[in-house]
Amino acid sequence: MCSHCRADNCLASQDWRGVAIVLLLAVLSAGCDREKRDYRGGNAPPAAAVRVGESQPGVPQPTPPGPRGRYFEGNAWHVNQGEALYKEFNCSGCHAHGGGAIGPALMDAEWRYGGRIEQIHASIAQGRPNGMPSFMGKIPDDQIWEIAAYVRTLSGNAPKYVAGGAPQGMAAIPPTSRLPKLKPKTTESGQ
Amino acid sequence: MEVPGATLRVSRQAVGIIVLALASTLALAAAPAGGDQAAQAAVNGDWTMPAHDFASTRFSPLTEIRADNVAKLQVAFTFSTGIDKGQEAAPIVVDGTMVIVTPWPNVVYALDLTKPGAPVKWKFEPKPPAAAQGVACCDVVNRGAVVAGGKVFFNTLDGNTIALDLATGKQLWKTQLGDIQKGETITMAPLVVKDKVLVGNAGGEFGVRGWIAALDADSGKIAWKMYNTGPDKDVGIGADFHPFYVGDRGKDLGVHTWPPDAWKIGGGTVWGWISYDPKLNLIFHGTGNPGPWNADQRPGDNKWTAGMFARDPDTGAARWFQSFSPHDLFDYDAVNESLLLDFPARGGTRPVIVRPERNGFIYVLDRRTGQVLSADPFTYINSIKRIDMKTGRPVFAEDKQPRAGRVLRQVCPASPGAKDWNPSAFSPHTGLVYVPHINLCMDWQSGEVNYIAGTPYVGADVRMYNTPGRARGELLAWNPVQRRAAWKVDEDLPLWSGALATAGDVVFYGTMDGWFKAVDARSGKELWKFQTGSGIIGQPVSYRGPDGRQYVAVLSGIGGWSGAIIVGKLDMRDSTAGGGFANAVRDLPQKTRPGGTLYVFALPR
Numbered sequence: 001m002c003s004h005c006r007a008d009n010c011l012a013s014q015d016w017r018g019v020a021i022v023l024l025l026a027v028l029s030a031g032c033d034r035e036k037r038d039y040r041g042g043n044a045p046p047a048a049a050v051r052v053g054e055s056q057p058g059v060p061q062p063t064p065p066g067p068r069g070r071y072f073e074g075n076a077w078h079v080n081q082g083e084a085l086y087k088e089f090n091c092s093g094c095h096a097h098g099g100g101a102i103g104p105a106l107m108d109a110e111w112r113y114g115g116r117i118e119q120i121h122a123s124i125a126q127g128r129p130n131g132m133p134s135f136m137g138k139i140p141d142d143q144i145w146e147i148a149a150y151v152r153t154l155s156g157n158a159p160k161y162v163a164g165g166a167p168q169g170m171a172a173i174p175p176t177s178r179l180p181k182l183k184p185k186t187t188e189s190g191q
Numbered sequence: 192m193e194v195p196g197a198t199l200r201v202s203r204q205a206v207g208i209i210v211l212a213l214a215s216t217l218a219l220a221a222a223p224a225g226g227d228q229a230a231q232a233a234v235n236g237d238w239t240m241p242a243h244d245f246a247s248t249r250f251s252p253l254t255e256i257r258a259d260n261v262a263k264l265q266v267a268f269t270f271s272t273g274i275d276k277g278q279e280a281a282p283i284v285v286d287g288t289m290v291i292v293t294p295w296p297n298v299v300y301a302l303d304l305t306k307p308g309a310p311v312k313w314k315f316e317p318k319p320p321a322a323a324q325g326v327a328c329c330d331v332v333n334r335g336a337v338v339a340g341g342k343v344f345f346n347t348l349d350g351n352t353i354a355l356d357l358a359t360g361k362q363l364w365k366t367q368l369g370d371i372q373k374g375e376t377i378t379m380a381p382l383v384v385k386d387k388v389l390v391g392n393a394g395g396e397f398g399v400r401g402w403i404a405a406l407d408a409d410s411g412k413i414a415w416k417m418y419n420t421g422p423d424k425d426v427g428i429g430a431d432f433h434p435f436y437v438g439d440r441g442k443d444l445g446v447h448t449w450p451p452d453a454w455k456i457g458g459g460t461v462w463g464w465i466s467y468d469p470k471l472n473l474i475f476h477g478t479g480n481p482g483p484w485n486a487d488q489r490p491g492d493n494k495w496t497a498g499m500f501a502r503d504p505d506t507g508a509a510r511w512f513q514s515f516s517p518h519d520l521f522d523y524d525a526v527n528e529s530l531l532l533d534f535p536a537r538g539g540t541r542p543v544i545v546r547p548e549r550n551g552f553i554y555v556l557d558r559r560t561g562q563v564l565s566a567d568p569f570t571y572i573n574s575i576k577r578i579d580m581k582t583g584r585p586v587f588a589e590d591k592q593p594r595a596g597r598v599l600r601q602v603c604p605a606s607p608g609a610k611d612w613n614p615s616a617f618s619p620h621t622g623l624v625y626v627p628h629i630n631l632c633m634d635w636q637s638g639e640v641n642y643i644a645g646t647p648y649v650g651a652d653v654r655m656y657n658t659p660g661r662a663r664g665e666l667l668a669w670n671p672v673q674r675r676a677a678w679k680v681d682e683d684l685p686l687w688s689g690a691l692a693t694a695g696d697v698v699f700y701g702t703m704d705g706w707f708k709a710v711d712a713r714s715g716k717e718l719w720k721f722q723t724g725s726g727i728i729g730q731p732v733s734y735r736g737p738d739g740r741q742y743v744a745v746l747s748g749i750g751g752w753s754g755a756i757i758v759g760k761l762d763m764r765d766s767t768a769g770g771g772f773a774n775a776v777r778d779l780p781q782k783t784r785p786g787g788t789l790y791v792f793a794l795p796r
Contacts, residue, residue, distance in 0.1 A: 090640065093396070093647025094325070099765025099773065101755065102328060102647070108762045131325015133645055170598050170636045170652045172767040179764075 050122040052113045054186050069117035073149040076162040082150030083164060085143050089135070097172040098154035103132065107154040107173065108182060115155065115184025120148040156181035236735025240337045241281035241380045242614065243732070245467040246531035249616035250692045251733035255741035256794060257695035261709045261718045267742060267793040268309050270302060275785035276758050277750020279612075280335035281380070281689070281730035282789060283343075284744075287737040288312060288357065290338060291746065291789060295324055295331035295348040301360055305737045309791070313360030319349035326374045326645060328396040329752035329770070330759070334612070335730065339383040340408065346377035352390050352406055364411030368392070368404055374645050375399045382465040384474060384504040387414055391461020395479040395524065398648030401459035401496070403476055405507060415507035419459030419478040419495045421445045426495060427502060427509045434511045435562045436583045439494070448491040456642055457489065458482035459496035463526025463612050468542065468558060473501045473510055475544060475558065477525040484522050484606075485637040485650030487595055492517040497525045499546070501561060511561035515548050517584055520593060521574060521635065522606035522651075523550045528614040530624060531558060534672060545671045547615055547626045549608025550585060552578055555671055567674050569667055570609035570630050571658050574602050593637045593651075605633035605655040607685075607752060607772065614730065616692035621712050623677050625698050626667040629685040629753075630658035631775050653771030663775065666690065666700055668715060678715035684776065687753040689730035691743070699743055701727025703753060704782040707745055707790065723747035725786025726754055726779075740793050748787040749779075758785055 072078045086092060098107035109115075112130075113123045124144050127134025135144065152158040153176040163177035173179070236253055243249050256264065272278065276294035283290040289302040289309065298316050302309040324331050327348055336345040342363060343355040350369020355362055368390060369375030374397025382389045387405040395401070404416040417427040422443050434440055441447070446454055460479035467474045481489055481496035498514035516523040527549060533540040534555070543564065546554045551572040555564040566578035575585040593599050610628035617624050633655040640650030657663045664682030669675075688701040696712040703726040709719040726749030733743045750758040755769040756779055766774045 087638070088641060090643055090646040090648070093640075093649050096761075096768045096770075097652075097765045099762040099768025100759055101761070101769045102325065102759075105760060105762035105765070105768065107764060108760075110760070129321045131322050131327075133325065138643075169596065170634060170654065170767065172652060172654065173765045 050114070050118045052119060052122070052186070065116065066118055068145065069121065069148075072145040073117050073152050073158045074162060075149070078146045079149045079153055079158060079162045080164065081143070082146035082148070085139070085147050086150050089139055089147070091147065099173070106151050107179065109155065109185050110187045111184045112187055114186050115157065117145075117148050117152055120151050121145055124148060154179065155184065157184065235286075236741070237286070238282070238284045238732040238734045239339065240283070240382065241335045241730055242464060242466070242528065245384075245469065247464060247466045247528050247614065248530060248692070249614060249690065250618055250694070252694045253733055253735055253741040254694045256693060256697060256733070256743065258697055258711050258718060260794060261695070261697050263794055264709065264719050264721070264743070264792045265795060266721070267791045269791070270300070270309065270789040272298070272300070272746070272748070272787040272789065274298065275748060275787045277330040277332045277754055278729045278746035278748030278787055279332040279751055280746055281732050282744040282746065283336050283338050284732070284734040285338045285357065289744070290336050290343050290357075292333045292336050292345050293787065294333055294750065295319060295327070297333055297345070297347045299336065299343065299345060299355065299360070301357070315355055315360045315362070317347045317351065317353055319347045319351070320371070323349040323371050323376060326371050326394065326397055327376050327378070328393070330750040330755055332378050332751055334378060335380040337381050337383050342408065344381045344383060344388050344408070346379065346381060346390060348376050348378065350375050350377050350392070352377070352381060352388060352411070354388075354408070354411060366406055366411040366413065368413075369394070372645050373397070373399055374648075377462075379462045379464075382467065382474075383408060384467045387504060389465050389474065389504070391465075391476065393460050393462035393479075395458040395460045395462075395482055396484075396647050396649050397645070398456035398458070398482045398642050399460060400455055400457060401461055401479055403461045403502075403507070405504065417502070417507040417509070419445075419461070419500070420449070420454035420457040427507045429508055431503065432509045432511070433560075435513070435560045438492070438582055438584065439512050439514065444492070444494045448494045449489060450491070453489050456482060456648065457493060457496060461526070463524070464528040464614060466529040466531050466544075467504065468531055471542065471559060472503060472505070473558070474504045475499060475501050475529045475531070477527060477529075479524040479526050480519050480522045483640050483648045483650040485640060486518060486520050486593065487637055488639065488650060489518075493519065497523055499525055499529070501558065513556060513561040513563065513583055515554070515585070516550050520587070521602060523608050525549060526612060527610060530615065530617050532617065532671065545617070545624055547610050547624070547628065547669070549604075549610060550575060551604045551609035553626070553669060553671070565674055569626065569669065569676070570628065571603050571661060572609070574604070593635055595637055595639070597636065599635045601632055602635050603632040603658055604629075605631040605775075606653055606770070607631065611687070611752070613687050613728070614689045616690040616698065618692040618696070618698075618712055620694060620696055621668075621677075622670060622672065623668045623712070624671055625690040625692055625712075626669055627686045627688060627690045627700050628665055628667060629687070630661035630663060630665060631655045631685065632658050633771060652767045654766040655771045655775040657775060664702070666698070666710070666715070680710060680715045680717070684779065684782070685753050687728040687751055688745075691731040691733060693733055699731040699733075699745070701729065701731065701745055701747070703728065703749060703776070703779060705747060707731070707747070721790070721792070723786075723790050724784075724788065725749050726757075726783040728754060736793075742791050742793050744789065744791045746787070746789050749783050749785060754779065756780060757783065
């Protein structure tokens with residue numbers, strides 16, 4: 001058992017045996033977690049478990065689509081929120097309306113780090129080495145899911161019943177409900 | 192004070208004499224400070240800085256390649272940079288060594304011109320972080336190195352200036368100037384004036400605060416750094432500051448012409464060209480667009496963005512400022528080259544700056560005072576009616592003012608202007624300025640944008656297309672004294688390469704579909720062309736090789752803002768992709784492919 005009684009708090013004790021016990025516990029507590037085995041993978045968030053690489057050693061074990069991702073990309077309100085957040089967090093500054101600029105296009109079939117919603121969520125949260133900033137801790141997690149869900153509509157990969165209608169103003173891209181569904185294909189991540 | 196009208200009247204009466212006078216007096220303007228390296232370079236046939244000389248003429252005095260023999264030009268050697276992003280750098284040649292800088296990751300190669308095939312003498316890899324690519328607005332370009340005093344100076348995308356030993360490629364010093372976390376990059380080529388290396392930042396699309404800095408050439412220590420927004424003391428505005436126009440006089444205008452604190456993220460970067468007049472001891476540099484592009488978020492004149500400064504190179508102190516786009520509405524950066532020429536005037540010459548400006552006007556300014564002597568349109572312009580000669584300011588068209596939530600259509604020129612960074616050349620033989628430029632218009636919609644450090648701060652959707660009735664690209668030969676075009680060559684694609692003029696009366700430039708062309712400096716007649724395999728957006732140069740022959744060199748490799756559609760693999764179904772430029776060059780992917788190769792040409796032995 002590990003004591004939370006710190007040595008400096010307990011030294012006030014007049015009882016030398018007490019002091020000895022406290023010191024002993026303090027020494028023991030330092031190595032308390034050394035041999036701890038965490039067989040169940042701890043409490044790592046699901047996003048961190050998303051595979052980016054297409055190949056894997058041994059028998060391939062595809063990550064099953066999570067319920068969270070399915071929920072967000074199947075909900076028109078969240079997709080709509082995602083569209084507004086996509087502009088408000090300046091995603092459009094780098095990726096335009098999906099055609100790309102400083103960052104890559106998001107409406108084609110090519111995905112450097114995977115085009116499933118979990119992978120898009122992971123790229124936004126974690127950032128990617130060629131200039132994609134990490135928004136973890138800057139954008140609330142649910143809003144990252146909403147942005148990822150909207151991004152899925154740009155390549156026609158969200159259900160048609162959640163995709164948006166005719167865009168306002170300049171109409172840079174066709175209505176997302178009319179964009180063809182392109183099967184995401186992961187390309188090499190170094191470029 | 193001289194009257195500009197008088198000068199111009201005289202010029203119209205005696206054109207021939209004027210051209211000769213211009214030719215003979217250019218030497219005065221272009222001559223660098225007493226016996227320094229640049230003067231020596233001209234004698235050797237070296238090309239030590241991207242603009243060739245402090246006056247930024249890009250004029251080679253070599254005469255072996257002439258209009259009557261250029262048709263025989265052939266490849267002498269080629270060199271692959273191994274990087275297939277936009278190649279905007281000028282090859283630099285000093286004492287039998289050629290130095291080239293690649294786009295990110297900014298590898299520097301020194302080629303030994305004394306040996307067959309010009310093998311690599313040394314290679315230097317600064318290894319800037321990959322993340323720098325994410326804050327580079329318009330491809331990951333670099334505009335070249337400069338060589339002075341046996342040292343190579345260049346900038347890296349992640350905001351460093353580095354000095355190398357020309358002989359060995361060993362790093363002598365490295366100074367961090369920009370911070371990519373704030374969205375700052377450096378893409379410009381430095382200029383060395385006396386013992387100082389002048390450098391400025393890029394990042395006008397990221398809400399950075401623009402600056403120009405001078406580093407000690409021996410140590411890399413910052414001698415001075417001046418901002419182009421904010422309080423006078425930060426800008427270098429003091430007792431020596433005497434702007435010509437009343438509107439530029441007053442205390443802390445770099446603060447008061449902005450909403451509170453907006454100047455701190457207001458742009459005014461220095462990613463273009465700097466010229467130097469040793470006689471006046473002044474440098475001239477432009478300032479980039481204010482941020483964000485959405486002008487509704489920054490009411491006021493937004494000083495000192497989208498204009499140009501004359502500064503003392505020793506202290507950075509500002510002498511004068513001239514604004515080209517006060518309260519810029521359309522990303523009309525003012526970073527273009529300043530050609531320092533001497534115009535004939537009553538009883539002598541008048542020192543002027545000729546500046547083909549992004550807003551579509553070719554300005555002539557008195558370089559002592561900043562007074563605008565003339566400003567003539569060189570493309571179709573409907574966003575600005577004219578330049579008011581009393582105030583030096585543009586008169587904006589009322590029907591081309593962006594309003595929030597509304598699409599403003601047919602704005603000409605588009606946001607890259609009538610001419611972007613790619614520099615002009617001047618020939619004292621012909622008296623003509625050769626301006627490589629574009630003819631594009633655009634639709635524009637402003638929208639509110641949030642400032643998030645390290646992410647774009649733009650707030651505008653843009654889609655561009657060709658100016659109705661004009662070719663997308665144009666090489667214009669402009670007579671700055673007569674204030675009219677001598678001739679022009681239409682190019683189907685936007686023209687994004689620099690120009691080179693030579694004493695053999697040939698002008699060289701490259702096209703975005705990979706042709707490297709030579710035209711007659713007097714008529715524009717095409718004399719020769721060569722297909723380089725990838726689009727040319729670089730800066731051609733000419734030098735005398737160790738064997739005494741004249742060479743012409745250019746880097747080929749599509750990219751930059753104009754070629755982002757290819758190197759960024761943009762999706763054309765989005766008409767605003769690549770800052771709206773992709774829409775204007777939808778045919779480009781059928782016409783060229785990525786590349787990164789140096790081509791060097793010479794006449795057959």
